[in-house]
Amino acid sequence: MLCIALVFVQALSQLYLPTLMADIVDIGVVKGNTPYIIRVGVFMMLVAAAGTGSMILGSYLTSRISTGFSRSLRTAVFSHIETFSLNEFDQIGTSSLITRTTNDINQIQQLIVMMLLMFVRAPLMSIGGVVLAFTKDALLALILVASIPILFALIYFVQKHGVPYFQKLQVKLDGLNRVLRESLTGIRVVRAFGRNHHEMERFDETSRDLMKTSLKANRTMGLLFPGLSLILNLAIVAIMWAGSFRIDAGHLQVGDLMAFIQYAMQMMFALMMVSMMFVMIPRAQVSANRIGEVLQLTTGILETGSHRETKEKGTLEFREVTFRYPGAEKPALENVSFTAGPGQVTAIIGGTGSGKSTLLNLIPRFYEIESGRLLVDGLDHHAFLQEELRDKLGLVPQKAILFSGTIADNIRFGKPDATDEEVRYAAEIAQAAEFVEALPDGYDSLLNQGGVNLSGGQKQRLAIARALVRKPEIYLFDDSFSALDFKTDARLRQALRRETEEATVLIVAQRVNTIMDADQIIVLEDGRMVGKGSHEELIKSSPVYREIVASQLSEEALG
Ligand code: ADP
Ligand code: MG
Numbered sequence: 001m002l003c004i005a006l007v008f009v010q011a012l013s014q015l016y017l018p019t020l021m022a023d024i025v026d027i028g029v030v031k032g033n034t035p036y037i038i039r040v041g042v043f044m045m046l047v048a049a050a051g052t053g054s055m056i057l058g059s060y061l062t063s064r065i066s067t068g069f070s071r072s073l074r075t076a077v078f079s080h081i082e083t084f085s086l087n088e089f090d091q092i093g094t095s096s097l098i099t100r101t102t103n104d105i106n107q108i109q110q111l112i113v114m115m116l117l118m119f120v121r122a123p124l125m126s127i128g129g130v131v132l133a134f135t136k137d138a139l140l141a142l143i144l145v146a147s148i149p150i151l152f153a154l155i156y157f158v159q160k161h162g163v164p165y166f167q168k169l170q171v172k173l174d175g176l177n178r179v180l181r182e183s184l185t186g187i188r189v190v191r192a193f194g195r196n197h198h199e200m201e202r203f204d205e206t207s208r209d210l211m212k213t214s215l216k217a218n219r220t221m222g223l224l225f226p227g228l229s230l231i232l233n234l235a236i237v238a239i240m241w242a243g244s245f246r247i248d249a250g251h252l253q254v255g256d257l258m259a260f261i262q263y264a265m266q267m268m269f270a271l272m273m274v275s276m277m278f279v280m281i282p283r284a285q286v287s288a289n290r291i292g293e294v295l296q297l298t299t300g301i302l303e304t305g306s307h308r309e310t311k312e313k314g315t316l317e318f319r320e321v322t323f324r325y326p327g328a329e330k331p332a333l334e335n336v337s338f339t340a341g342p343g344q345v346t347a348i349i350g351g352t353g354s355g356k357s358t359l360l361n362l363i364p365r366f367y368e369i370e371s372g373r374l375l376v377d378g379l380d381h382h383a384f385l386q387e388e389l390r391d392k393l394g395l396v397p398q399k400a401i402l403f404s405g406t407i408a409d410n411i412r413f414g415k416p417d418a419t420d421e422e423v424r425y426a427a428e429i430a431q432a433a434e435f436v437e438a439l440p441d442g443y444d445s446l447l448n449q450g451g452v453n454l455s456g457g458q459k460q461r462l463a464i465a466r467a468l469v470r471k472p473e474i475y476l477f478d479d480s481f482s483a484l485d486f487k488t489d490a491r492l493r494q495a496l497r498r499e500t501e502e503a504t505v506l507i508v509a510q511r512v513n514t515i516m517d518a519d520q521i522i523v524l525e526d527g528r529m530v531g532k533g534s535h536e537e538l539i540k541s542s543p544v545y546r547e548i549v550a551s552q553l554s555e556e557a558l559g
Helices: 001-027 033-081 085-091 094-136 138-185 187-192 198-248 254-298 356-361 386-391 406-411 420-429 433-438 454-468 486-499 534-540 543-558
Strands: 316-323 333-340 344-349 371-376 393-396 474-479 504-508 522-525 528-533
Touching: 001 094, 033 094, 033 254, 085 094, 085 371, 094 138, 094 254, 138 198, 138 254, 187 198, 187 386, 198 254, 198 344, 316 393, 316 528, 316 534, 333 371, 333 504, 333 528, 344 356, 344 543, 356 474, 371 454, 386 393, 386 420, 393 454, 406 420, 406 454, 420 433, 420 454, 454 474, 454 486, 522 534, 522 543, 528 534, 528 543, 534 543
Parallel strands: 344 504, 344 522, 393 474, 474 504
Antiparallel strands: 316 333, 316 371, 522 528
């Protein structure tokens, strides 16, 4: 509100100044009245100072308001995104979500600044300008009024042709972000394969594409300002020409003509600002829609209720579960059924792309299943709140993900109130204690940017410690031992066996000897379960399993 009042003061002072100037010229200069010039001159300065002061304060307030707004909006969008299932991430795309929380919100912020500054000012200046112009000389004012429709025609034309480009512009920006993200996160691979040039070209191409669209949009917009100044200058010439006749005829004084021209300029300038706003509105509208899309996208995950008293603590059952990724033709999992109980180790084995990770990701409800049922503790897993469900789980993802912070912070991620002793113990079981304690700062060692200073196997062990510190009812290990050498793998499994005696353990593994002693082994092929049983049973009954075992045994024999 104060902001609007300030803008109001500023606009008024600007409207008042030309009249004062006209008085100086007509009364002071023409008649040679020096004291009058000084008196009014000082007054003019005061008015101008008030105008400038309120402008500075107004801009300050405007930026406070607009940045505050975009901060709240950004927080709202981010916390909404946090509720998404992986389904929604796949749908919009991570890069686009990043553009939407940054660039798109900035577009809106810019519009708000413009609106706050122009909302009061522009109408006041243009209407005030016209009215004051009429009081000076009605005939001349008609010239001014006549030029207004031409102005609006121009604004309309530019708007109509420029707007469609803005939509494309934001989409291309998404594309650029995606390329950038891919090649920066994959920089090692890019360099190792000597594909720097290829990536450069890819970036260049996307960037050029963005530039072209941006050029097209701005070319249309570029017509606007020259067009407006052309009209403005023509109008001024016309006013001066007509004004000279009026002065000759004695209807008008020189000072009044000068004031008049200033009003004309102020009015046109205000209109220019309005037209700028018209350019910004569609752009911000595109951005607003994109943000709205994110906010309206509700997660496919339904929260139906919360059930705490359960009979079969720690059991997990898949009943004819079928799941398909959004847009995929073939289901990634088809009719998978098995039961896993506490104290049992269930192993899942199968070729790459057979659906092992998918199976594990269904348990924490990262995705919703298509048909069949998934039971946890003997209850449909929808009976739990997501948070309750995830509290029961300790997931070690296929790719160990660590966050910036200390090693202890990263392990504590699994259980924020874990004591130092618990953190140390978890690290010990995960076979991480040895290398962590060898570091100069031990558990307080900082992990640079998600652990670039660690090896793959070290990261995996920290991710395992993070799951262990939770002491969950159900452990989900997604290929978590693949980066470990045989000896560490064996030691870790032995320690885990003792630690997870009471828990339900699901292990996805590639190596047969990691899972040979599991209580049950599930063999997946192309999303279908083609075998279930112990190692000995499967050797006899499952050709697929036999094949996997045979290929690895011969490899070992060769090695
Ligand atoms: P595994 O872990 O056994 O190697 P996954 O479970 O990761 O296999 O993948 C199973 C199948 O699902 C593959 O054909 C893969 O292409 C597909 N898939 C995996 N993740 C996604 C995803 N986010 N969107 C679409 N398809 C996916
Ligand atoms: Mg996998």
